Amino acid sequence: MATALKAAKEYLICSLCKNNFEDPKTLVCLHSFCKQCISNHIVEINKTESKPRGFECPTCRKQTSLSEFIGQRPEDWSAMLPTNDALSNILAALNEVENTSPLQCPKHFDKEVEFFCEDHEVFACSICSNQSHKSCRKVHSIADAVRKRRENVSVLTNDLSTQISETEKILNNRQDQVELIESKEDEIKQEIVEMKKQVNDFFSQMETKVLDVIAEVKHKELGGIQLEINICHQIIQKARNAITEMSKTEEKNPLRFVEKYNDHIKSYDERQENLEHLLQNLTDLKIKYLANREIEKAFNEADSIGSLSVERVRGKLAKPVPEGTVQDDKLAIKLDDIKESKELSETSAVSTSRSQSIQPGIEVARVSPMKTVSVASVGTHANADSDGEEPVPKLRLGEPKVKDQETITNRERDTMVTARFLRDFNVAIDKEYECTIEGAAILTSGHIVLTDSSNKCLKLFDEKYNFLAITKFSVSPGDLAVISEKEVVVCLPEMSRVKHERIDIKGKKITAGEVLTLNERCFSISFNNRKMACCSTSNVYIFQRQGSSWVRDASINVNVTNLKCVALDSAAERVVVSRDGYPNRSIICMNITGLKLWTFTHEEIRLPRGIAFCGNKILVAVFDHKTIIQLNGKDGRYDGVVVQDSCLQWPCKLCLSPKGDKMLLTQTHHKMVVKDKNKVLVFRLSKSVLAERDSPK
Incomplete structure (x- = not known):
């Protein structure tokens, strides 16, 4: 059965x-x-x-x-x-x-x-x-x-009912807070609109006054100028008529010419007298508009249109804290460390300027009681005050929240990982037509282990990329992680299991080991410092290695869907996961108890795939952007692009060697040519990175 x-x-x-x-x-x-x-x-x-x-x-x-x-x-x-x-x-x-x-x-x-x-x-x-x-x-x-x-089920049921009731009260209270924030947002927006209307009305009134004065001056001055223009036209016309008449009568009618000659001289004298009078009284206009510089000065001196203050007070449902109680840092929700995935400039925008570089989600200012945040002030980070108090994060609306890659300082450039493409190698063996590499790992000796879901197998290659051994599975394997030089663990998602495989490099063979059964399908796995992290679509499980057995330390519900890859840092204190699929596009960093430390998100990065710690940096394969990017492991800040080579097509999984001098990258997509899909790319990492990598545990 x-x-x-x-x-x-x-x-x-x-x-x-x-x-x-x-x-x-x-x-x-x-x-x-x-x-x-x-x-x-x-x-x-x-x-x-x-x-x-x-x-x-x-x-x-x-x-x-x-x-x-x-x-x-x-x-x-x-x-x-x-x-x-x-x-x-x-x-x-x-x-x-x-x-x-x-x-x-x-x-x-x-x-x-x-x-x-x-x-x-x-x-x-x-x-x-x-x-x-x-x-x-x-x-x-x-x-x-x-x-x-x-x-004990009846007691537990009552406790659960009480827990639900209390949680629903908190939920309703929090919903009231959400509605409060939204209503205040609407009020502030309306107040800004009214302020804008008042400014526009003021300028409209001033504009009308100035234009009325201009119209009056125009009417008055144009009347005098038009009279002078008419006098000039009359003088010119009469002078031309006199010339025409004299030329006609001079030869055809000498008597008429003599009779009118003195009249022409008399008319000329009258016109010349009028012309001299016009020249003596001729004036030119000088029109100049002097703007009220006090208004311009006021705009230049005003660095904001208002300030926003946020004050945290004790909640209505909050219980009193007994004196001497020590707060458990593992269970405490650190509100001051919460990071939002949406940029603040999109929800409370006063300025329309926006940085075009990749920007992570910025911190929302969270303050202690009696501290305020000025929206008109500059800076997303602040140094600690001299008296040791926690600084208040400040943010100026409309300024870039992340530096472009070109503006990274020399000190920060020293911590950038640089990768140079070395070669690629074919992982298809015997009569295999197409390979889909779901996991990759490099042993200390330089040997390479790969999982191939298309051919349901685990493959071993030497340090010169020559094939050594293979073992078959009954189902398609997922990701893999190195436990030691002689042992790896492989995800078997279809069976909800993690299987140990022993590596015999000298004997060139792979033998099956024990099996760990999980609660659900896990697709990605990572190991460091005797701890193993397994990632399903919505949960991360942390196991502790005790002898030859695994003991589960924690089960973390990430409260998201479509988790793709997981990575543990070298101290096994932080775990980072990537989310796959539209519209999911975030990278989440937590401690091993599940407390969220930071979240990186960007609207154009929708398919982050493989992920790995590189000292205090995190490398991420971005499937849809065809790049490898670097994040700061401490705060999730975007540092820059590590790899953007023509050899990249659809980067999927990546892994680093224990020495930190080499990186493997797999690629897969149904549009790829089979021969390219069957290749694993090899990159050389910069020497500067090695000094910063955590020592292998």
Whole structure:
């Protein structure tokens, strides 16, 4: 029965998200995908098209024509595709069978679990209870474990109900605060609009007064000038008439010429007298407008149109803190460290200037009681005051919040990672046609280990990129992490397991090790300082290595979806995750208890993939931008671009060598040529980075 269920599960997985189908939709080629997955695929295919042209099946590339979706947006096409009712019914039936079937032992597949170990909080079969849990103090039968919990279920239910009630009160209170912020935002906007209207009305009134004066001056001065113009026209016209008459009578009528000659002289004298009088009284205008510089000075001296103060007071529902109580830093929510993913200039914009460089989400000013924040002041960071008090973060609206790459100081440039492309190598072996490298790692010896989901295998290469060994899996593997020079762990998402594989470099072989069963599918994994982080679509699990066993330290619900990759720093104190898919585009850094330290986001980066710590820096493969960028691990500040080479097509996973002198980069996309998809890129990292890398633990 278990074998049949396992075989059935392999055909009920969406090839895009690697999870069980959710609302499966069928294309004309009869391939099925989750509704959200195929919708994301459709939007990505058509995002650069001015006119949508349909889309190809992600599996077989068969075209689905646009005729079926005429008049609809690409975002709505998936809802118009036929639902695969057969798959939906099979999934429902399979879930029902799994819920009613006995639980199988993860180590002994032919055994059912009969016991529950309270010490390790795991189920065990009869063999495990006598071997792995022989020294445990509290190993009970399933019936005893159920009875023990049923005795306390009513108390727990009451506690949970009380917890829900108290939380709902807090939730309502917080919602009131949200409404308060929004209402205040509207009030401030309205006040600014009124202020703007008053300024515009003032200038309109002043403009009318000045234009009225100009019209009056124009009417008065133009009257006198027009009279002078008319006199000039009369003199010219009479003088021309006299010349014409004299020329006609001089030869044809001498008597008339003699008779009128004296009249012409007399008329000339009269006109000349008028002309001399006009010249004596002729004046030119000098028109000059003197602006009121006091207004201009006032605008120049005003560096803001108002100030915004934020004061935190004790909440109405807040309980008094007993004297002498020490706050637990692991559980405390540090409001002063909260970072928003949206830029403040977009929500309270007074200036329209915006930096064109990649900018992370900026800090929202959070202050202690009786401290204020001036929106008109400059600076996103402030130094500590001389008296040791916490400084108040300040932000000037409209100024860039992150320096462009060109303005990075020499000191900051010293901490920039630089990478130089060395070579690439082919990972396809024997008769393999296409490879999809889901994970990559470099051992201390320089040997390389890769997971290939297309061929369901783990491959070993030497330091000169020659193939050495391979081991096959029954399902497609995911990411991998190095535990030691002789051991790696591999994610098996379809089985919700992490599998150990032992590496024998001298013997050129790979042998299977123990298996760790997880609560859900995990696609990415990272190991450092005896701690392992496993990442599912929405959770991060932290395990501690104790001898040959794993003990779970923490389960972190990130409260987001579509988590893609995870990385632990060398001290295993911070964990950073990337989110995949539209519109998710953030990188989140937390401590290992789940407290969020910072978030990096940018509207143009929608597909951050592989991620790795490089000392106090973080390298991120940006799938849609075809670059490797660098973030500051302390505060998530964007430092610059590490790799933007013509060899990059669709960067996916990246890993660094233990020495920090080498980086591997995998690429995958259905549009890539197979020979390029089968290559892993190798980069040499700068020497300056090595001094800053944390020493391997």
